[in-house]
Amino acid sequence: xxxxxxxxxxxxxxxxxxxxxxxxxxxxxxxxxxxxxxxxxxxxxxxxxxxxxxxxxxxxxxxxxxxxxxxxxxxxxxxxxxxxxxxxxxxxxxx
Numbered sequence: 411x412x413x414x415x416x417x418x419x420x421x422x423x424x425x426x427x428x429x430x431x432x433x434x435x436x437x438x439x440x441x442x443x444x445x446x447x448x449x450x451x452x453x454x455x456x457x458x459x460x461x462x463x464x465x466x467x468x469x470x471x472x473x474x475x476x477x478x479x480x481x482x483x484x485x486x487x488x489x490x491x492x493x494x495x496x497x498x499x500x501x502x503x504x505x
Contacts, residue, residue, distance in 0.1 A: 416464065416485040419448040424491040425466070431487070444468070445491060446478060 411425075419425070427444045446466035454462045464480045 411485045411489050413482055413485050415490070416482065416488075417451065419490075421449060423448045425488040426491050426494055427487055428489045428494070429487045440478075446488075449477070 424445050424447055427440050427442050427446075430440055430442055446468040449465040449467055452459075452463045452465060454460060457463065461481055464482065464484055466478045466480070467475050468478060
Protein backbone atom coordinates (compact mmCIF):
# COMPACT_ATOMS: atom_id res chain seq x y z
CA UNK A 411 0.00 0.00 0.00
CA UNK A 412 1.26 3.48 -0.74
CA UNK A 413 1.29 6.31 1.78
CA UNK A 414 -1.45 8.04 -0.23
CA UNK A 415 -3.59 4.90 -0.05
CA UNK A 416 -3.03 4.71 3.70
CA UNK A 417 -4.11 8.32 4.09
CA UNK A 418 -7.23 7.60 2.02
CA UNK A 419 -8.47 4.79 4.29
CA UNK A 420 -11.93 5.36 5.73
CA UNK A 421 -12.95 4.50 9.26
CA UNK A 422 -14.01 0.85 9.37
CA UNK A 423 -11.99 -0.33 6.36
CA UNK A 424 -10.27 -3.66 6.89
CA UNK A 425 -6.58 -4.12 6.15
CA UNK A 426 -4.47 -7.27 6.22
CA UNK A 427 -0.80 -7.70 7.06
CA UNK A 428 1.00 -8.84 3.92
CA UNK A 429 4.50 -8.57 5.38
CA UNK A 430 5.92 -8.53 8.92
CA UNK A 431 9.41 -7.50 9.99
CA UNK A 432 10.17 -9.25 13.27
CA UNK A 433 12.95 -6.74 14.01
CA UNK A 434 10.47 -3.88 14.25
CA UNK A 435 8.83 -3.88 17.66
CA UNK A 436 5.78 -2.00 16.32
CA UNK A 437 4.70 -5.22 14.62
CA UNK A 438 5.11 -7.40 17.71
CA UNK A 439 2.43 -10.10 17.85
CA UNK A 440 1.31 -9.51 14.25
CA UNK A 441 1.57 -12.17 11.57
CA UNK A 442 0.97 -12.22 7.84
CA UNK A 443 -2.77 -12.61 7.31
CA UNK A 444 -3.80 -10.80 10.50
CA UNK A 445 -6.45 -8.19 9.91
CA UNK A 446 -7.14 -4.83 11.53
CA UNK A 447 -9.87 -2.24 11.22
CA UNK A 448 -8.79 1.31 10.43
CA UNK A 449 -9.86 3.90 13.00
CA UNK A 450 -8.10 7.18 12.31
CA UNK A 451 -4.91 9.11 11.76
CA UNK A 452 -4.21 11.31 14.75
CA UNK A 453 -2.49 14.59 14.00
CA UNK A 454 0.81 14.93 15.89
CA UNK A 455 0.00 18.49 17.00
CA UNK A 456 -3.30 17.44 18.55
CA UNK A 457 -1.80 14.60 20.58
CA UNK A 458 1.47 16.29 21.50
CA UNK A 459 3.63 13.89 19.53
CA UNK A 460 6.49 14.38 17.11
CA UNK A 461 4.74 12.32 14.41
CA UNK A 462 1.21 11.49 13.29
CA UNK A 463 -0.16 8.19 14.62
CA UNK A 464 -2.18 5.69 12.60
CA UNK A 465 -4.71 3.83 14.77
CA UNK A 466 -6.23 0.43 14.06
CA UNK A 467 -8.50 -1.85 16.05
CA UNK A 468 -8.05 -5.60 16.18
CA UNK A 469 -9.61 -8.39 18.20
CA UNK A 470 -7.50 -9.63 21.04
CA UNK A 471 -7.11 -13.26 22.03
CA UNK A 472 -10.04 -12.99 24.43
CA UNK A 473 -12.18 -11.17 21.80
CA UNK A 474 -11.61 -7.80 23.44
CA UNK A 475 -10.73 -4.98 21.12
CA UNK A 476 -7.12 -3.89 21.10
CA UNK A 477 -6.07 -0.53 19.67
CA UNK A 478 -2.77 -0.64 17.81
CA UNK A 479 -0.81 2.53 17.05
CA UNK A 480 1.59 2.76 14.11
CA UNK A 481 3.70 5.23 12.21
CA UNK A 482 3.10 5.88 8.51
CA UNK A 483 5.62 3.09 7.80
CA UNK A 484 2.76 0.64 8.34
CA UNK A 485 1.79 1.29 4.72
CA UNK A 486 4.64 -1.01 3.62
CA UNK A 487 3.21 -3.94 5.58
CA UNK A 488 -0.54 -3.87 4.91
CA UNK A 489 -3.06 -3.91 2.07
CA UNK A 490 -6.77 -3.32 1.85
CA UNK A 491 -8.67 -6.58 2.31
CA UNK A 492 -10.97 -5.76 -0.59
CA UNK A 493 -8.00 -5.28 -2.94
CA UNK A 494 -6.48 -8.61 -1.95
CA UNK A 495 -9.82 -10.36 -2.50
CA UNK A 496 -10.18 -8.73 -5.93
CA UNK A 497 -6.64 -9.71 -6.92
CA UNK A 498 -7.28 -13.30 -5.82
CA UNK A 499 -10.47 -13.49 -7.89
CA UNK A 500 -8.67 -12.10 -10.95
CA UNK A 501 -5.86 -14.60 -10.47
CA UNK A 502 -8.34 -17.47 -10.19
CA UNK A 503 -9.90 -16.34 -13.46
CA UNK A 504 -6.45 -16.24 -15.09
CA UNK A 505 -6.55 -12.50 -15.64
